[in-house]
Amino acid sequence: MGYPHHPNPRETTVLSKHFGEADARTLDGWKKRGGYKALEKALGMQPADIVNVVKESGLRGRGGAGFPTGMKWSFMKPGDGKPHYLCCNADESEPGTFKDRELMRWTPHALVEGCAIGAYAIGAETAYVYIRGEFTEPLHWMEQAVKEAYAAGIIGKNAMGSGKRIDVHVHKGAGAYICGEETALMESLEGRRGNPRIKPPFPAVSGVFGMPTTINNVETLIAAAPILMNGAEWYKKMSLSNPKSTGTKLFSVCGNVQRPGTYEVVMGFPFKEFLYDLCGGPLHGRKFKAVIPGGASVPIQTMEEAEATLMDYEGFVAGGSMLGSGGVIVIDDAQPMVTVIARLARFFAHESCGQCTQCREGTAWTTKILERIRDGEGTVEDLDTLLDIGEQMTGKTICVLSDSCAVPVISGIKKFRGEFEALIQGRRFHPVTAAVA
Amino acid sequence: MVDAKIVNLTIEGRSVSVPEGTTILEAAKTAGILIPHYCYHPGLPIAGVCRMCLVEVEKAPKLAPSCATTVAEGQVVHVHSEKSLDARKGVLEMLLINHPLDCPICDQSGECELQDYTYQEGREDSRYREPKRFNPAEDFGGDVIYVPNRCILCTRCVRFMEDVAHDPALNVSERGDRALIGKFEGKDLTHPWAANVVDLCPVGALLSKDFLNKARAWELDRTASICPNCTQGCNVTMETRENQVVRMRPRPNENVNAFFMCDWGRLNYRWMNEKNRAEHPMVRAKNGLVAASWEDAISATARALNGKKVFVVASPMLSNESLFLLTQIMQGGGGAFRVTEGEEAPLPGVEDLALRRERAANVYGAEKLGFKKTRDLLGGLGQGDVLVIAGEDLAGIDASAVSRAGDVIVISSVLPEAAGKASVVLPIANFSEEEGTVTNLRGRVQRFTQAKQAPGETRPSWLVLGDLLGAMGKQANFFLPSEVFAKLASSNSAFTGLSYDSLGFKGLPLVDAPATAPKAPIAVGA
Numbered sequence: 001m002g003y004p005h006h007p008n009p010r011e012t013t014v015l016s017k018h019f020g021e022a023d024a025r026t027l028d029g030w031k032k033r034g035g036y037k038a039l040e041k042a043l044g045m046q047p048a049d050i051v052n053v054v055k056e057s058g059l060r061g062r063g064g065a066g067f068p069t070g071m072k073w074s075f076m077k078p079g080d081g082k083p084h085y086l087c088c089n090a091d092e093s094e095p096g097t098f099k100d101r102e103l104m105r106w107t108p109h110a111l112v113e114g115c116a117i118g119a120y121a122i123g124a125e126t127a128y129v130y131i132r133g134e135f136t137e138p139l140h141w142m143e144q145a146v147k148e149a150y151a152a153g154i155i156g157k158n159a160m161g162s163g164k165r166i167d168v169h170v171h172k173g174a175g176a177y178i179c180g181e182e183t184a185l186m187e188s189l190e191g192r193r194g195n196p197r198i199k200p201p202f203p204a205v206s207g208v209f210g211m212p213t214t215i216n217n218v219e220t221l222i223a224a225a226p227i228l229m230n231g232a233e234w235y236k237k238m239s240l241s242n243p244k245s246t247g248t249k250l251f252s253v254c255g256n257v258q259r260p261g262t263y264e265v266v267m268g269f270p271f272k273e274f275l276y277d278l279c280g281g282p283l284h285g286r287k288f289k290a291v292i293p294g295g296a297s298v299p300i301q302t303m304e305e306a307e308a309t310l311m312d313y314e315g316f317v318a319g320g321s322m323l324g325s326g327g328v329i330v331i332d333d334a335q336p337m338v339t340v341i342a343r344l345a346r347f348f349a350h351e352s353c354g355q356c357t358q359c360r361e362g363t364a365w366t367t368k369i370l371e372r373i374r375d376g377e378g379t380v381e382d383l384d385t386l387l388d389i390g391e392q393m394t395g396k397t398i399c400v401l402s403d404s405c406a407v408p409v410i411s412g413i414k415k416f417r418g419e420f421e422a423l424i425q426g427r428r429f430h431p432v433t434a435a436v437a
Numbered sequence: 438m439v440d441a442k443i444v445n446l447t448i449e450g451r452s453v454s455v456p457e458g459t460t461i462l463e464a465a466k467t468a469g470i471l472i473p474h475y476c477y478h479p480g481l482p483i484a485g486v487c488r489m490c491l492v493e494v495e496k497a498p499k500l501a502p503s504c505a506t507t508v509a510e511g512q513v514v515h516v517h518s519e520k521s522l523d524a525r526k527g528v529l530e531m532l533l534i535n536h537p538l539d540c541p542i543c544d545q546s547g548e549c550e551l552q553d554y555t556y557q558e559g560r561e562d563s564r565y566r567e568p569k570r571f572n573p574a575e576d577f578g579g580d581v582i583y584v585p586n587r588c589i590l591c592t593r594c595v596r597f598m599e600d601v602a603h604d605p606a607l608n609v610s611e612r613g614d615r616a617l618i619g620k621f622e623g624k625d626l627t628h629p630w631a632a633n634v635v636d637l638c639p640v641g642a643l644l645s646k647d648f649l650n651k652a653r654a655w656e657l658d659r660t661a662s663i664c665p666n667c668t669q670g671c672n673v674t675m676e677t678r679e680n681q682v683v684r685m686r687p688r689p690n691e692n693v694n695a696f697f698m699c700d701w702g703r704l705n706y707r708w709m710n711e712k713n714r715a716e717h718p719m720v721r722a723k724n725g726l727v728a729a730s731w732e733d734a735i736s737a738t739a740r741a742l743n744g745k746k747v748f749v750v751a752s753p754m755l756s757n758e759s760l761f762l763l764t765q766i767m768q769g770g771g772g773a774f775r776v777t778e779g780e781e782a783p784l785p786g787v788e789d790l791a792l793r794r795e796r797a798a799n800v801y802g803a804e805k806l807g808f809k810k811t812r813d814l815l816g817g818l819g820q821g822d823v824l825v826i827a828g829e830d831l832a833g834i835d836a837s838a839v840s841r842a843g844d845v846i847v848i849s850s851v852l853p854e855a856a857g858k859a860s861v862v863l864p865i866a867n868f869s870e871e872e873g874t875v876t877n878l879r880g881r882v883q884r885f886t887q888a889k890q891a892p893g894e895t896r897p898s899w900l901v902l903g904d905l906l907g908a909m910g911k912q913a914n915f916f917l918p919s920e921v922f923a924k925l926a927s928s929n930s931a932f933t934g935l936s937y938d939s940l941g942f943k944g945l946p947l948v949d950a951p952a953t954a955p956k957a958p959i960a961v962g963a
Contacts, residue, residue: 176612178612193608193609198483198485198502198505349613349614350613351612351613352612352613352614353612353613354590354609354611354612354613354614354615354616355484355486355590356486356487356488357486357487357488357489357528357531357532357589357590358488358527358528358531360531360590360613360614360616361531361532361534361535361614362531363613363614364613364614365531365534365565365567368567369566369567372566372567379566381564385564391527392524392527392528392530392531395498395499395500396488396491396499396500396524396527397488398485398486
């Protein structure tokens with residue numbers, strides 16, 4: 001079907017309201033839709049009050065970790081005599097995730113506004129939008145939006161006449177997944193090889209150029225504007241299950257479903273209805289087998305787990321996985337799980353920066369074993385070895401790329417062990433042969 | 438560090454008290470516990486990438502990299518707990534999966550930390566069944582060869598070149614398991630201190646061309662010494678095989694050279710293995726110089742010197758002890774020396790550390806003991822004086838001046854041309870063959886010890902000169918160089934209070950030496 005789709009009536013479009021409206025990309029069009037009102041309001045407030053509203057709203061990081069945004073902003077101590085920086089992590093590279101891409105493609109001014117609000121709230125004069133190297137189209141729209149905003153005096157030396165300086169720079173990455181890790185992003189932004197840094201010190205203490213820095217996801221920053229306009233209570237009420245997960249969330253759906261795309265639902269939406277109603281269920285003649293609900297680095301869910309899950313931070317954990325970035329990868333019964341997992345592992349092996357031993361060697365080793373099993377050359381010991389390597393790769397390295405590679409492998413072997421064993425015992429995987437509609 | 442707050446913690450059941458800000462790894466060292474590590478080096482910024490030094494800290498959710506974790510009050514650290522051992526076993530297995538395991542042909546074998554820790558706590562076998570990655574060896578320029586297959590990517594070499602040598606010639610190229618150490622386009626390891634990367638490399642990935650295939654580590658005898666090749670006085674370990682110096686490597690001394698030494702000093706050791714040596718005492722007879730017994734040669738020398746003014750041309754390579762004894766035979770005469778010069782080459786990351794312009798070990802000591810530094814070596818030689826040539830070859834000096842001398846005595850390891858005029862030749866040991874002290878350019882007196890046997894009947898210079906003084910009736914014979922030094926310390930105020938015992942193997946400054954701050958360890962992220 002065409003893309004972007006017409007919103008399903010069960011969606012709650014707050015951030016994705018103007019997807020598909022080419023006019024919304026321009027400054028005039030954006031203003032017509034109420035754009036920059038939130039920034040105007042913010043610049044009339046005390047930064048601490050903005051932080052409090054965001055804290056109150058329960059907004060949590062949309063990039064994957066789900067850290068409370070207001071609390072993150074409150075780590076930036078005003079008056080410490082150092083320049084503060086805001087980084088917007090637009091290096092959306094998690095396999096299966098493409099919500100930030102849509103946000104920047106259709107509502108680039110929303111991100112400029114979000115960056116300006118965030119920068120003002122944390123006492124920063126400079127915001128960097130670190131955008132993924134492959135995102136040529138979003139980059140184009142973002143650069144145009146920043147240019148327009150500067151020309152209109154919305155950002156710059158005297159943002160909206162407030163006397164405050166807010167600069168927004170768009171920085172294009174060079175195409176490394178690891179640069180989406182916040183400290184690697186900062187290294188890359190500083191012009192060095194994108195290797196994650198040891199934490200502590202955390203970015204709020206020593207971030208970009210050694211200065212206090214806050215890093216937020218695109219979706220997080222964009223959500224700040226409607227929160228300021230409509231109030232924390234309004235946002236907090238958008239929660240269908242756990243009160244710790246508030247607001248709406250964009251989910252990008254890909255894989256073996258009828259209607260892949262980006263959907264915005266209220267936190268706590270039933271995953272089963274999401275998959276079968278909004279996304280239209282499995283392809284003709286197929287059955288869903290598994291779901292990776294939050295981008296490649298979260299545990300794989302079986303359909304039983306997925307169908308019982310409520311879509312929020314706590315719900316996905318209860319369902320044996322994580323909300324992650326909201327990149328839903330749907331796998332049906334025509335897909336051999338070993339092939340799927342081997343492909344994921346190959347991705348992580350390719351993208352490991354190679355600093356830490358367990359990650360550099362472990363991701364590649366895991367991939368080699370998985371591909372050998374896939375090709376029918378596996379041995380009985382391989383599964384134990386894989387689990388053991390996965391154990392060595394978990395919680396022992398500077399960043400979590402290593403853990404991310406181990407996650408689908410461990411969960412995959414635990415939940416779909418039969419498919420691995422069948423291949424090892426010499427039985428080929430026989431996909432369903434039903435015709436695809 | 439004087440005012441630093443002291444933090445108390447427990448490591449492997451031992452109470453440890455260290456200043457605030459110390460890492461767990463360094464704190465453990467003070468308790469005599471070596472936490473296995475690869476990427477950490479006290480002379481380099483912290484990288485925290487090898488993940489070998491993971492330890493269990495009670496109440497912490499994850500294992501902590503001890504090189505990058507600072508101590509906290511009341512911390513309880515387990516270095517050898519099951520969890521930490523398991524993690525290190527995992528790292529070792531992963532480091533070895535792509536390693537060629539070519540220890541039998543690897544120069545590092547026997548002094549390889551990968552080998553040591555694997556034997557200590559690694560797995561007995563590998564579960565790796567896949568093909569190993571291969572990259573060809575590469576000439577990195579200078580004295581360095583890179584064998585990527587053995588590399589564990591600890592990045593010590595990269596950090597040394599960038600943060601200590603301030604010449605970022607190396608990088609990590611590629612990423613993931615394809616990563617290897619690369620050289621920037623057009624760059625070579627030609628920095629005057631670049632060969633330190635070979636010492637820093639914990640495995641056999643960076644090798645010295647000079648030392649390549651020369652010896653197995655276990656065939657070497659190691660001796661604490663001082664690099665004699667300039668006035669910096671870097672502390673070194675002299676390594677010999679079959680009585681040949683085959684390598685010099687830096688020995689840490691926070692007051693002199695931190696952990697490093699320059700390439701020029703390191704590679705300039707072949708003269709110590711010189712084969713064309715004066716091996717027997719010789720006395721002039723009718724038909725020229727003939728071999729004589731030590732007793733005869735010494736008494737012949739004493740006869741020649743007695744009652745005469747003596748002018749000594751000395752080498753600044755001689756020890757404080759020998760130079761001091763030479764001053765005792767002058768009898769109103771004087772002494773002079775000259776020193777070869779070259780270009781100064783500092784190591785920018787360490788304060789006051791450089792390959793110095795003056796290329797000899799004991800220039801400062803010679804001056805302190807009254808020898809005059811001059812290019813006109815024989816200018817001070819009076820008509821009829823006895824000329825004693827000690828360790829100097831007089832190369833390039835107008836030999837006609839020698840004819841002013843009433844007599845010529847040669848005390849040397851190799852025969853200078855002027856030996857043709859000598860009435861006695863006393864063969865002495867060279868720098869690597871005897872024991873003594875030298876004084877560096879900041880006035881630090883440091884001991885060096887005997888690394889190899891001297892050839893033939895050669896004797897240490899202090900012994901020869903001591904015997905000579907005895908024969909001249911001036912002084913009881915010395916039996917140990919420490920006795921000569923004690924005599925020196927009691928007769929020269931600059932050396933007051935120093936003794937071999939107090940010098941130890943890190944040396945002490947002269948009484949009047951300017952105060953110098955110890956070279957602080959290089960700060961994190963410097």
